[in-house]
Amino acid sequence: MSFYFLSRVLPFSFLPAGRAQSKTALKSLAVALTSASLLHGCSSPQPQAEKTAPEAVKPEQPKVEISAVKPPELLVSIDPELERQKAFENRDWPAYLQFSYDLWQESPPARQAEIEDQAWQALLPLDDMTLQQLDDNSDPRINAWSHLIQVFRLQGLPFEHALSDLQLFETDAIYRSHLLPKLLSQLPPEEEVRNIAVFLPMQSKFKPVAEQIQNGILKAYYRNENLNRKLRLNFYDSTDITQVSSLYFQAKQEGADVIIGPLRKNAVEQLQGFDDRNIVALNTIDGITSFTQFSLKSSDKIQQLAEGFAQQQYRMLGILNSDEKENALNAALLASVWNQPPQQSLVQVSYSEQKPELRKAFDQLVNASNSIERKNTLRWTVGEKLEFYPRVREDLNAIVVFDSANRLAVINPQKGLYLLETPVYTATELNQQNLKALKNNHDLKEVELLTQPVTLNPEDLQGTFEAFGWDSLQVAANLPKLKKGACLSNTKTGYLRIVDNQVQQTLVWAKFDDKGQLTPYRLPHITPQLTLEEKMETESDAEDALQQRLQDELKSGDMEGVSP
Template sequence: MKTLAILASITAVLLLSACAPISSIREPVTQQDEMLIVAPEAPIAGTPTLIEQRQTALREQNWATYLDRTETLLFVSEPEQQNQLLLETYAQLQEIPTAFWQQSPVLRHQAWSSIATTHQITPSFQGAWLESTQSLFHDHPPTQQLTQLMLAKIRSPGSQRIAILLPYDNRTQTLSHQIRAGILAAYWQTAQQHQLLFFNLDDFDSPLDAFEATQQAGADWVIGPFDRNTVDALAPVANDRVVFLNAAPSAPASWQLPFGTTDTLDQLIQHIDQHHYCNLAVLYADQPANIEQIAHLSELWLNTLGHRIIPLSFEPNQRNLRDELGRALLSDQSQVRANFLQRTIGNSLTFFPRHRADWHAILLLGEREYLSNIRPQLDFFQVNLPTYATDTLMPSEFRVDHLEPDLKNIHFLSYPGVLSPELITSPLAALGWDSFLITQYHQALTDGLSLNGATGKLRRQNNGLLSRQLILVNFNNRGQLIVDSSQPNSRPFAGFTGEPAPLHPRDRLERQQELLELITQPSF
C-alpha cells in the first residue's frame, strides 16, 4: 500500500506539472541573426535523461515524444535556457510533416502546429498569425512564451542608419527643406531608434562620390535624390535599399516614389463614373497639356454607351471669361429672346438668363490659378452642378483652418496629407514622410501589401515604381477643405506610421530639441 501511495503522489505531481505555467520571460531576444539556436549552452542540472530522450526522439522523428520532452524540459529550465530551447524547437517545427499535425489528437500539438505554420507565411503576415495563435491557445504556456519572443523580434527589427541625400543649391534648396521636414515629421512619430544622416549633394564632386560617402558612413538605407540627372547617375549602383524621389526605369531593384501621379485622370473618372453621369462638360484652358488630357479623357469616358463629352476651351489669360462662359452655357440665347420680347411688347423685362440643361457634371482642367476664377463665374450664372478637378487643385501649402471660398463645392484629388496640416505642411513634405515609411514597411510592400501614406495608398510594382491612389476631397460652402463623403475612412492617418494615431504636435515639440541632438545632419 505504501508503494501505491508513493506512485499516486508521483502521478499527481506529473499531472500538475503538465499544467503549470512557465516562468515569465526576463528579456526578449534582440540578436538579428536567424532564429536558429542549438541546444542550451549549459546543460540543465538533473535532466540528462530528458535531454537524451528528446535528442533520440528528434533523430528517430518521433515527433510526439520530441514535443512532450520539450515541454517537460521547459518546465524545469531556467528562463534563459527556456528562450534558447523554444527558439531551437521553433526551427525544428518546419521539419515535422503535415501528416503528423493532422493525425495527432493532442490539443497541445495543435498549438505547436499553429506556430509551425509561420514558416510558410510571408513576414508581413506572421505578426497577425502569431497574435491569433496566442489568443487561441492562451492556456498553453509554451505557445505564450514562444509567440512573445517572436513578436518581440518582429516589432523591434533593430536600429538602422538612414542617409538622406538631397541637393541644397539655390534652385533646389526650398524643395529639399520641405522633403527633409517631412522625413523628420515621420521620424518623430516612431520610437526614434534609427539614426538619420543628412548629406548635401553639393558637398561632393559627383553623385557617385556622395553615394559612396553614404555607404562609408554605414547607411542601411539611402533616401533621395529627386532631380532627374542625379537619379540617372545613381541608377547603375542603386539596390533595394535606395528610395529615389523620382522614377528610375533603369533601376528596377530600387524604390521609386515620384512626386507626380501618372494616372490622376483615370482615378478621377472612376469617382465620377460611380454617380452614373452621362454628359460631361469639360472646361479647360487652351494649353497643350490640357488638350492631351482631353484626348485621353475621350478614351476613358466614351467607352461607355451613352456617355458624351462637351469640351469647352478658354484662353489662359482669363480675359472675357464671363462672356465666354455665358456663350458656352447658351445664356446669350436667353438674352436674344428677351430682346425680342421687349421689342414686341414695348416694355423692358427683368429676367435671369436660362443656361443649357444637358450638362450632368463639370470637369475642370487647368492650373489652380486659372480654375479659381471659374467657380465665381459658375455662381454668377447659378450653375449648381457637380464639379470635379484633378490634383492641380491640391494646395501647395497645407494650412490649418485655411479657407478657399473661390473653390467651394469642387471635388478634386489630393494627397491625404492635406487633411493633417498640423503634421505635414506641404505636398513635398508628404513625399518625404512616405519615403521614410518605405524604409520601415518595405517588407509589407514587397509582399504585395499596400501602405496608407501621406501621398496616398502606395503599392510597389514589379519595376520598383510605387503606384499611388489619391483621395477625393472638396471645399464645402465655406471653402473649408473636407474629405469627400464617398471616401472610406481616410482620417486620421491610422496607417501612416502603423500606430493608432500620431503624436500630438505639442508633444512632438516638447521632444524636438532632445531628438535633434540625436540626429547627424551637417547642414541642418
Template sequence: MTARLRPLSALFLASLLCACASTPSNQLGELPRTPTASIEQLLEQAAAASGEEAGLLRLSAADQAYRQQDIGRASSILQQVPMDSLKPAQQVFASTLAAELALARQKPKTALKALQHPSLEQLSALPVDLQIRSQLARARALEGSGQILNAARERVFIAPLLSGEAASQNQEAIWKLVSSLPLEQLQPTGDADLSGWLELARLTKTSATPDQQLSAIEAWRSANPSHPAARELPTDLQKVLQLAGQPLTHIALLLPAEGQLAQVSQALRDGFMAGHFAAQQAGQNPPKIDFYDSSRLSSLDDFYRQAQSAGVQLVIGPLEKPLVKQLASRPQLPITTLALNYADAGQQGPAQLFQFGLAAEDEAREVARRAWDDGMRRAVALVPESEWGDRVLAAFQQSWQANGGTLIAASRVSQPVELAQQIGDLFQLRQSEARAKRLQNTLGVPVSAQPTRRQDVDFIFLAATPQQARQIKPTLAFQYAGDVPVYATSHLFSGSNGTQDNDLNGIRFCETPWLLNSSDALRQQVSSQWPQAGGSLGRLYAMGLDAYRLAPRLSQLKALPDTHVEGASGALSLAPDQRVQRQLPWAEYRDGQVQPLPASGI
C-alpha cells in the same frame, strides 16, 4: 465562437445547429434542384410544364447558364420567370441569381437593389448554402459600390458558416477590405470579431517599420487568441512577419542645396528630419542619416561608390528630374534608391529604383475615382492652357473613361476675359440663345426666355490655381451652371482660409492629410518651427515626412501590392512600375471655410 445574429435570424441558427434545413418548408416552396439535364432540355421541359414547376425549371436553366459564365443567356432566361408567381424560397434564389448576374456585368448597385426584395427577410429559414450564396453576393455588391466597411461586416457575419477553402478565401477578403479603410474608420464596433479585424488593421497601419508591425501583431494575437485571424493570419501579414528582422540603419539623403530647387529641397529635408526626430522622441532607434548635395554632384557613379563605402543601405533622392531619368535608364543600381521625382512616363527603371513625388496626375485620377463613387457619369473639364494642364487632363480622361465615365467636352483656360465665353460654349448656352431668337423671329413678338444650359453634364473636373478658381466658380453661376458640382485638384487650395474664398463655395477638392488636419500634433510641432509648413509649402513638408516613413516599408510595399502606408501626403501604395501612388482625402468649401468630407461609400 458565437455568431452575432440579426433580427429574424433565430430560425437561421436552428437550421445551422440541427442541419435540418436542406429543404425549405412547403410554405416557403422548393428550391431548384441541381440539374443533370442541359440548358436546352430544361427549357424544353419548362415549355411543357406550368406554374411552379415551369418556374423551377427556368431558374435551374438560368443558374446553369450563369455557372457556365453565359451571362447574357442567364439574364434572358431569368427575365422569363415571373417573380410574383414564385414562392418565397424561389424568390430568394431568383433575387440572389439576379444580383450575381448584375455583379458579373459590373453593376453592384443593381445587385444591391435585387437583394432588397422582401423575400430576403426569410433568408434565415432557408438552407445554409443559399444563405451563404446570398450573403456573399451582398458583400461583393457592397464592396463594388464603395461600402467597404459594410462589405467587411457582411463577410464577418457569414464567416461562422464557412469551412475549408471557402473560409480561408473569406478571411483573405475580410483583411483586404479592412486594410483598405482609412484610419478614421478603424474604430471599434458592436461586433467583437469585426472590431478585432479593425484593430489589427489599425495597428499595422500605424506601425512605422516591419519590426514594429511584428511586435504589434504578436501583441494583438496574445490579446485576442480566439479571433479567426489570430488562429490563421492573413497571407499578407504572414509575409510582413517574414520581412521583419531586416532593420534599416543607414540612409543617404541626396538633395540639391543650391539652384532653383533649393527651396523645394529645404522643405523636403525639413519634413524628412521631422520624421527622424519624431522617431527619436518616440523611443525608436532611427537610422543614421548622411547628407549629400546633388547640386555639386559630378558623377552618379562616384556618389554610389562613396555611399557604398560608408555603409549606406538606402538612398533617398535625387530630386532633379534629369538625374532621376539617368537612374531609370540604368539596368541596375548598386543601392536601393527612392527618387523624389518621376522619370518620363513609360520609362521602366531598374528593380532597385522606386519613385515618389507630388504628381498632379495622381490627383486627376483621384478626382475620377471620387466622382465615379459619388455616382457621377458624365463630365466636362476645365484645365489651364499649358503642358501641365494637358498632362492633368490626359490623366483624368484616361482614368475616367477606364471607369466607364464619359468626358463630354474639355476647355483650356488661358485669358480671364475669355472665361465666360468658354464656359458658355461648354454648356451650349449660345445654342439656347439662338433657339430663343429663332422663336422670336417666327412669332414676330418679343420672347422672354432665360438661356438654359445642357442637361447631360453631371459634374465639372477643375484643375486651377486659387486665383483662377475664384473667377471660374462665379462665372459658372453667371452662365447658368452654378448648380453643377465641381470636383477639383488641390491646386485651388492656398493652405489657409480667407474671406475671398467665399467664391469657392461648393467646390469639392482632394488635398493632403497634412493640410486638411491642422490638429495633427506633428504638423503643429513642425509649423511652430517652420510656419510655411502650414501653407502651400506644407505639401512638400508632408512629402519629406512620407519619404522617411516609406524608407523602411519599400520591401513590404513591393512584396504586398495591396499594402498602403497612411502618410501625410496621402494613403501611399506602390504601382507595378514602382512608382508611389497617393490616394487623398476630400474637403469642400462652405461659407468660405474648408470642411472635410467623409470617404466615399460611407
C-alpha cells in the same frame, strides 16, 4: 308465528260450504297446522354471518429485479507510439496528429519537443488540398497544425498579421511549447533604420528644388518625436553626377542604412546597377532596379477621378479647362478614360490661358449662351424688350474644372445664377498660390476636391517639394515595413505604398463647406438601379432557384407532410 308463516306460505281464503265439507276442511286444516308446527319445530334457525377478525396486512415485499450478469470488458492495451507510426505510414494525418497529441501528454519535455518537430517535418510538404482537409476538421488538435503550416507559407506583412493571430487564438496547440518559439527564433530579425543619407544637388540649377526638399525632410524629422529620437541624418551634395557612385560608397562606410536620392534622372541612372534594396531614389528611370523609385507625381489622379464618378453612377460629365499645357493634358486624359464605356459621355469647353473668358466658357458649357442668342433673336424680331431667364442643360451629372483655385472661385458661383445643383469637381495642382487660395474661400463652397493630404494638414509646409521631402523621409524610415506590404497614411503627398519597387500615391477627397472651409470628405457609394428588364430577369432567376430548392427538399424528405 306459525299462522303468519302459513298465511304467507298458503295464501288461500276459507269460503262457507256444507257441513260435511266443513268437517273435512277442519280436518285438513288441523293436519296442515300440525304439519306446519312440526315443520317449524324441526327446521333449524337461519344461520347468521359469523363475525371474523380482520386479516393482518402484510408489508409489501420489495421487488427484486434479476438481470443477466455482463461479462467484464476486455481491456486492450494501445501503444500510441506504434499507432502513430502506422498512421504516418498510411498517411492518415488526422489519426497521426491525434496519437501525437496523446503521446505528447505522457512524455517528458525533451520528448515533447521531439514529437512537435516530427509533426512539423511530416506536415510541411503537404499540398494545399490536404492542408485544407485538416483545416476543415473540427478537432482543434488537428486544425491547429494546418493553421501553423499555412501561416509560415505567407510572406511580408500578411505573415506578421497571421502570426499574431496564431499566437492569440491557438493557445492550446502543443506546438506552442517548443516548436513555435524555435521557429520564431530562426526568423531573420526585422531591419531597423538608424542612419539615413540624403543625396541632393545643392550647387546646380536644381538648388531651389533641392533646398525645398531638404526643408521638408528636416520639418518631418523635428516634428516627429519617433524619428528624431532614433534617426541620424547626413546630407551629401550630389551636384557632380560623376561622383554619385563614390558618394554611395562613402555613405555606406559612414553607416548609412538607407539612402534618399539622388534627385535627377541621370544621377539615379548612375546607381541602376547597384544591388541595394535600401535606396529611395527621388525620380524614376526606365528599366528594372532593385531599389525603390519615388516620383513627385506618382499618383494617377485622372484614374481616381474617373473611379470616383463611376462609383456615384455618373453618366454625363462637363469638362471646363484652360489651354495651359498641364490643364489641357488632364482634360484630354479624363475625356479619353471617360469615353471608353459606351454608356458614358461628356461635353468639353476650353478657354484661353492668356485671356480667359471664364463666364462665357461656363455659359457655353451649360448651353446658356444658346438661350441668350434665342432671346436676342426674338427681341430683334418683335422689337420690344423681353422678360427673360436663360434655360440651361440639366443632363450634366458633374462639372470638372482643370485650372487654378483662384479661377475656380470665379467659375463656381456661376452655378447660382442659373440655379444649378450640379456638383463641381477639381483636381488642382498643389503650389503655394493654390494653398493660399484654398483657405477659407466662400466662393468655393460645395466644391469637391481630389488633392494631396497636405492641403488638409499643411504643417507649415511651403508647397509641393517640401511635402515631397517630408514623405521621402517617411518612406526611408519605414522602408522595411513598406517592402512587406504596409501603407503609410500619416503623409503629405498621398497615402503611400510600394508596388514593384515604385512608390504609389493615393490622393484624398475634400469638400468646401457652406462657409468655404475645406474639410475631409468621403464620396458616396451609389448602388446602380436595375432596368425593368434586369429586374424581371432577377425575379425569374430567384423564382427558378426557389423551385429548385423545393424540389431538392421534396426529394430528400426534409419537408414533413408533403409528398411529391
